[in-house]
Amino acid sequence: MSVTTKTKEHIKSENIQYNEDLSSCFMTVMESLKESKAEDICHIENTSERSLICDNMIIVSGRSIKHVSSIADNLLSCLKKKKINVIGIDGFLASNWILIDIGSMMIHVFQPEARKLYNLEAIWT
Secondary structure (H helix, E strand, C coil), rough: EEEEEECCCEEEECCCCCCCCCCCHHHHHHEEEEEEEEEEEEECCCHHHHCCCEEEEEEEEECHHHHHHHHHHHHHHHHCCCCCCCCCCCCCCCCCEEEEECEEEEEECCCCCHHHHHHHHHCCC
16 A cells, blocks of 8 residues: 655655554554545644644545545544544544544545645645
8 A cells, every 4th residue: 555654854655554553543543544445645743843732644535425434434443442532523524524533533434525625735745
């Protein structure tokens, strides 16, 4: 699975390897996104330098409203199984942008049109 990793210092594309160097929370999120066939996965690191909200963001796209909802549902199920605390969820009613807050990480699941409109990658890098 190809993931774009962006930080303030650099932008690079790399294949994320599931190894012990990655936190179990990050691994759980990434595995869930892979299983759900989330598209255009972007990991933005070190957001804590610009905001107190979280340390990392993951931004993904789904092909349709149903796909976006399915990605979020699968992720929530995986987080629950691993007993990872979900602080907040927003956007399920509209389903063009669903936000899942797990404390040090925020996961944004977009439909492509909404992702292009809000352009979080440009704001946070």
